[in-house]
Amino acid sequence: MTPGEEVKAVAASLGFIACGITDLSPTPHGTALDEWLERGHAGTMRYLHRQAARRRDPATIVPGARSAIIVLDDYFHPDTPSDLAPPKIAKYARGTDYHITTMARIEELADYLRSRGARIARPFVDAGPVPERELAQRAGLGWIGKNTMLIRPGVGSFFFLGAVLTDLEFEPDAPFEVDHCGSCTACLDACPTEAFVEPRVLEATRCISYLTIEHRGPIPSELESKLDGWAFGCDICNDVCPWNQRFAEPSSAVEFRRRKEPAKRPDYFETMTDGDFDATFGDTPLERPGLDGMRRNWKAALGSVGRL
Ligand code: B12
Ligand code: SF4
Ligand code: SF4
Numbered sequence: 001m002t003p004g005e006e007v008k009a010v011a012a013s014l015g016f017i018a019c020g021i022t023d024l025s026p027t028p029h030g031t032a033l034d035e036w037l038e039r040g041h042a043g044t045m046r047y048l049h050r051q052a053a054r055r056r057d058p059a060t061i062v063p064g065a066r067s068a069i070i071v072l073d074d075y076f077h078p079d080t081p082s083d084l085a086p087p088k089i090a091k092y093a094r095g096t097d098y099h100i101t102t103m104a105r106i107e108e109l110a111d112y113l114r115s116r117g118a119r120i121a122r123p124f125v126d127a128g129p130v131p132e133r134e135l136a137q138r139a140g141l142g143w144i145g146k147n148t149m150l151i152r153p154g155v156g157s158f159f160f161l162g163a164v165l166t167d168l169e170f171e172p173d174a175p176f177e178v179d180h181c182g183s184c185t186a187c188l189d190a191c192p193t194e195a196f197v198e199p200r201v202l203e204a205t206r207c208i209s210y211l212t213i214e215h216r217g218p219i220p221s222e223l224e225s226k227l228d229g230w231a232f233g234c235d236i237c238n239d240v241c242p243w244n245q246r247f248a249e250p251s252s253a254v255e256f257r258r259r260k261e262p263a264k265r266p267d268y269f270e271t272m273t274d275g276d277f278d279a280t281f282g283d284t285p286l287e288r289p290g291l292d293g294m295r296r297n298w299k300a301a302l303g304s305v306g307r308l
Helices: 003-013 030-038 052-056 098-115 132-138 186-190 208-214 242-247 274-281 290-304
Strands: 018-023 067-074 121-125 159-166 196-198 230-232
Touching: 003 018, 003 067, 003 098, 018 132, 030 052, 067 098, 067 132, 098 121, 098 159, 132 159, 208 230, 208 290, 230 290, 274 290
Parallel strands: none
Antiparallel strands: 018 067, 067 159, 121 159
16 A cells, blocks of 8 residues: 555545545635635635635645645435425534534544654644645545535535645645536526526625624625525535435434434524523534524524515
């Protein structure tokens, strides 16, 4: 086994469904990132502006790092009828927060690299400065679809991306060059808020995921009426993708299964105390908007389907 094949075997033993390796040379898509930011598509996600220089030149994220080990962590569990009833919570957010679960396994991968002599082995999951989808495409793991997701043939796109940046050098994998979207436009057509300006360009400030997770304050009324019953995140542009419809397989990670079924009544979060919210959802992605955010979202989601 080559050193790279050994890393991939360890990643597989930790439950990751795929692993690829790439170098940290500058992204060829820096201009696309600059234009996206200049057009204001990041909205209040100011950290994306602050971290742009490092995203353009990933070698500067962890000085001394030479390679990125990229892993895919499947979170797919099929929707139940209750999952599909508004207010809806995106699939990725129904169990334990991946910043905890996926990160714990990426840390084990970093430990392995240290045991093989790495002086630098820094784990990342959903971390602003790491251009995760682009590094994954470069590491041969899939293509970037018109919905901006990293899609893997035979798998789909219901997975998290994680990375370890390390000073160890490996033979990089060949980039994934084929665009398997072809003439399909299902994701662009299905988006209820018309958030795609063009294929692969998302006006994030119109995206339900942004509005229900990142946005603070009232949701603009024009968009609130288009939430389509979503109260946290949105799966539509992934659900309609033929690659998911054909290939998505349930994750072996039980942590990502739904644990607590929120009651679908309008006052469910309204009547909850901060203590109850922390005890029930404190280690789930719902913690990001918090109790106030979920109160807003729950009502907005029901209002969008005429149920308030
Ligand atoms: C900010 C953010 C958001 C924002 C903006 C999303 C967006 N499309 O930009 C919001 C809040 C809307 C969001 C929503 C979601 N997100 Co998000 N998000 C991020 C985050 C933190 C940064 C993304 C970013 O920088 N966007 C700015 C754009 C300009 O950058 P980019 O999308 O990476 O695009 C680059 C490439 O596309 C490249 N590029 C441009 N053109 C081309 C052309 C070709 C051919 C190639 C190869 C490259 C290329 O240039 C761009 C700039 O570098 C990443 C984690 C990370 N560190 O990357 C997670 C991440 C992208 N999100 C993720 C997920 C799961 C989601 C949701 C599905 C959650 C949900 N169910 O609600 C939705 C999906 C919405 C969607 N269609 O994107 C996963 C995606 C996994 C995957 N399979 O791709 C990530 C990687 C988190 C993780 N670690 O798993 N997200
Ligand atoms: S996540 Fe939903 S709102 Fe956001 S781009 Fe996809 S379909 Fe549109
Ligand atoms: S729905 Fe169609 S166009 Fe959109 S990402 Fe999937 S294959 Fe590509």
